[in-house]
Amino acid sequence: MKTLPRHSGVFRAFALGALLALATHALAQTDPLPSWNDGAAKKAIVEFVQTTTTQGSPQFVPPAERIATFDQDGTLWVEHPMYSQVMYILESVPALVKAKPELAKVAPFSTVLEVLKGDRAAISKLTMPDLEKLAAATLTGMPVATFQAEAKKWLAEAKDPRWKKPYTELTYLPMQEVLKYLRANGYKTYIVTGGGQDFVRQYSEAVYGIPPEQVIGTAGGTKYGYAKDGKPFLTKEPKLLLNDNNAGKPEGIHLMIGRRPYMAVGNSTGDQQMLEYTKAGDGARLSMLVLHDDAKREYAYGPAQGLPATKVGAFTQALYDQAKKRGWIVVSMKDDWKRIFAFE
Amino acid sequence: MKTLPRHSGVFRAFALGALLALATHALAQTDPLPSWNDGAAKKAIVEFVQTTTTQGSPQFVPPAERIATFDQDGTLWVEHPMYSQVMYILESVPALVKAKPELAKVAPFSTVLEVLKGDRAAISKLTMPDLEKLAAATLTGMPVATFQAEAKKWLAEAKDPRWKKPYTELTYLPMQEVLKYLRANGYKTYIVTGGGQDFVRQYSEAVYGIPPEQVIGTAGGTKYGYAKDGKPFLTKEPKLLLNDNNAGKPEGIHLMIGRRPYMAVGNSTGDQQMLEYTKAGDGARLSMLVLHDDAKREYAYGPAQGLPATKVGAFTQALYDQAKKRGWIVVSMKDDWKRIFAFE
Numbered sequence: 001m002k003t004l005p006r007h008s009g010v011f012r013a014f015a016l017g018a019l020l021a022l023a024t025h026a027l028a029q030t031d032p033l034p035s036w037n038d039g040a041a042k043k044a045i046v047e048f049v050q051t052t053t054t055q056g057s058p059q060f061v062p063p064a065e066r067i068a069t070f071d072q073d074g075t076l077w078v079e080h081p082m083y084s085q086v087m088y089i090l091e092s093v094p095a096l097v098k099a100k101p102e103l104a105k106v107a108p109f110s111t112v113l114e115v116l117k118g119d120r121a122a123i124s125k126l127t128m129p130d131l132e133k134l135a136a137a138t139l140t141g142m143p144v145a146t147f148q149a150e151a152k153k154w155l156a157e158a159k160d161p162r163w164k165k166p167y168t169e170l171t172y173l174p175m176q177e178v179l180k181y182l183r184a185n186g187y188k189t190y191i192v193t194g195g196g197q198d199f200v201r202q203y204s205e206a207v208y209g210i211p212p213e214q215v216i217g218t219a220g221g222t223k224y225g226y227a228k229d230g231k232p233f234l235t236k237e238p239k240l241l242l243n244d245n246n247a248g249k250p251e252g253i254h255l256m257i258g259r260r261p262y263m264a265v266g267n268s269t270g271d272q273q274m275l276e277y278t279k280a281g282d283g284a285r286l287s288m289l290v291l292h293d294d295a296k297r298e299y300a301y302g303p304a305q306g307l308p309a310t311k312v313g314a315f316t317q318a319l320y321d322q323a324k325k326r327g328w329i330v331v332s333m334k335d336d337w338k339r340i341f342a343f344e
Numbered sequence: 345m346k347t348l349p350r351h352s353g354v355f356r357a358f359a360l361g362a363l364l365a366l367a368t369h370a371l372a373q374t375d376p377l378p379s380w381n382d383g384a385a386k387k388a389i390v391e392f393v394q395t396t397t398t399q400g401s402p403q404f405v406p407p408a409e410r411i412a413t414f415d416q417d418g419t420l421w422v423e424h425p426m427y428s429q430v431m432y433i434l435e436s437v438p439a440l441v442k443a444k445p446e447l448a449k450v451a452p453f454s455t456v457l458e459v460l461k462g463d464r465a466a467i468s469k470l471t472m473p474d475l476e477k478l479a480a481a482t483l484t485g486m487p488v489a490t491f492q493a494e495a496k497k498w499l500a501e502a503k504d505p506r507w508k509k510p511y512t513e514l515t516y517l518p519m520q521e522v523l524k525y526l527r528a529n530g531y532k533t534y535i536v537t538g539g540g541q542d543f544v545r546q547y548s549e550a551v552y553g554i555p556p557e558q559v560i561g562t563a564g565g566t567k568y569g570y571a572k573d574g575k576p577f578l579t580k581e582p583k584l585l586l587n588d589n590n591a592g593k594p595e596g597i598h599l600m601i602g603r604r605p606y607m608a609v610g611n612s613t614g615d616q617q618m619l620e621y622t623k624a625g626d627g628a629r630l631s632m633l634v635l636h637d638d639a640k641r642e643y644a645y646g647p648a649q650g651l652p653a654t655k656v657g658a659f660t661q662a663l664y665d666q667a668k669k670r671g672w673i674v675v676s677m678k679d680d681w682k683r684i685f686a687f688e
Contacts, residue, residue, distance in 0.1 A: 064549065144598060188557075198602070205408065211408055212601065212602030212603055213532075213600065213603070215602065219599060222595050222598050222599070223595070224591035224594050224617055224621070232617065232621050232624050233624075234595065241585055241586075241599065242585075247567070250568050250576070251567070251568055254488060254566050255541075255563060255565075256557065256600060257556065258541070258542070258545045258556030258559065273568055273576065276576045277576050
């Protein structure tokens with residue numbers, strides 16, 4: 001290596017430049033959550049990460065135990081006016097009817113065709129058992145690889161009606177920052193969703209940087225078998241193994257991870273038990289709920305705090321009161337988030 | 345820093361010493377599998393790792409997709425004369441009978457008490473339904489935390505009858521080397537065991553460096569509930585979610601990982617489907633079976649290749665023939681392993 005003359009002007013100028021560059025870099029690094037406004041929520045996240053990852057902290061968590069779990073719909077991305085996977089199920093019906101024309105006149109398939117033709121009122125005719133029937137027909141009974149290809153195709157083409165963008169772009173930038181911040185500090189980030197595990201796994205890595213094995217969702221069984229050429233394959237079965245909602249969330253976490261998260265984030269009553277379970281652990285634990293109170297930039301629904309009621313991702317007043325009582329953080333989209341989407 | 349006079353004898357001597365140290369270190373590093381004898385099995389493992397992890401190789405696998413799955417009993421540790429978890433179940437019966445004295449005279453609990461008192465012949469009376477009954481009674485119906493504490497206590501105290509060592513020390517050194525070699529090359533290593541998922545997760549991290557979330561095993565449901573003080577907890581339920589044997593292994597891999605492994609290792613007919621499923625993927629895939637043909641240093645059982653038949657971890661001739669036909673590697677414990685245990 002060619003050495004610079006020590007203590008010369010050139011050397012000092014170089015050293016000063018390097019120091020300045022380092023300082024600028026350090027300043028740019030000081031805010032890991034630039035899309036968050038300063039406030040209790042942002043402060044709680046930063047304090048939680050510092051407390052649990054600083055060597056010598058009384059609440060230090062060894063890297064192997066750093067687990068954080070996130071609900072998806074309404075927590076990491078938009079869930080209104082309807083969960084994207086429900087849109088997938090509905091929009092898969094025409095192809096299903098094409099393959100089995102006898103279904104065209106049979107409810108609930110006929111009802112879905114009316115909805116897709118523009119009869120929005122028809123959607124209210126669909127009951128929960130209808131939706132289960134539709135889910136079984138569109139999500140099961142085919143090889144895993146066929147489902148994966150169909151889901152990927154839909155995800156590439158389908159668009160949200162309001163923003164006219166692929167659903168996969170409607171993720172919340174502030175939450176993407178939280179995921180990255182946690183990972184940069186040694187946390188393993190998991191999705192724990194009521195949505196279909198196989199569905200969410202098709203895009204979790206590209207959209208959130210979360211690999212399929214860190215997606216826990218509502219899961220059905222598969223059946224191992226052989227094709228005519230002897231090649232083995234798995235078929236998706238209409239057999240529910242895990243309903244990953246409500247109590248199913250901590251149960252699913254135990255099944256798939258086997259230890260309690262240190263941080264959990266949700267946005268609806270379906271996340272209550274996951275947040276309780278997380279917060280009940282020893283040491284520093286962070287439970288957090290996203291409140292959709294921003295009708296202008298996204299949507300406003302509760303019914304907590306007098307917000308409009310909804311059937312999609314309800315955040316009840318009881319859940320709000322529980323959060324306040326137990327020290328869970330409630331994030332106001334309106335007040336806590338400087339930006340909502342990366343494309344804004 | 346005090347600088348050494350450049351090009352002086354001292355400097356040159358220092359540089360030479362450093363180079364020698366580096367070279368020695370490099371030589372020591374050239375064999376990642378020192379407990380393996382040179383042969384087809386060792387060669388196949390090293391070639392597989394090099395082929396799939398060398399940038400520019402036509403069969404390069406991106407780090408995120410590097411998944412390797414290992415059966416446990418008979419593949420990573422000793423399974424004879426009996427699976428360690430079955431020993432746990434049997435040895436948990438006295439405490440169970442103490443808590444519920446009415447069971448003392450009821451089969452299969454009474455039969456187990458006879459076995460434990462030394463009547464080895466009584467063990468043959470135990471049928472599969474008996475074992476299921478015993479498993480339900482000793483592995484379920486209690487809080488997850490209670491089970492974890494009991495399993496950990498047993499693991500710390502129980503000893504294998506032949507080596508008089510804790511079961512957790514009876515792991516195969518050559519396989520430990522394979523696990524480490526794979527991880528050093530970016531592979532995520534998983535256990536995929538017919539044993540109980542909750543049981544194996546109690547020691548997998550300490551024994552194999554495999555965290556609980558990378559243990560897939562036979563799994564039962566849990567039920568979320570609240571203690572009197574309002575604290576939530578999970579109870580182990582006698583409800584089977586996944587029988588992680590035979591076809592259940594690829595099904596379990598899909599459920600818990602969501603993608604196909606590049607390498608899979610087993611030792612018995614219960615691993616056949618996992619090995620088929622792995623080998624059926626694109627690119628370089630390695631399927632491997634451990635053959636217990638070393639009666640002196642461990643055990644000899646098949647019935648493949650004329651080895652004695654067994655009910656515990658049978659390796660049939662049909663499986664052996666399938667392995668040879670499909671290019672799976674069969675590891676001979678006798679010929680391929682220089683050492684078997686770390687304590688030897």
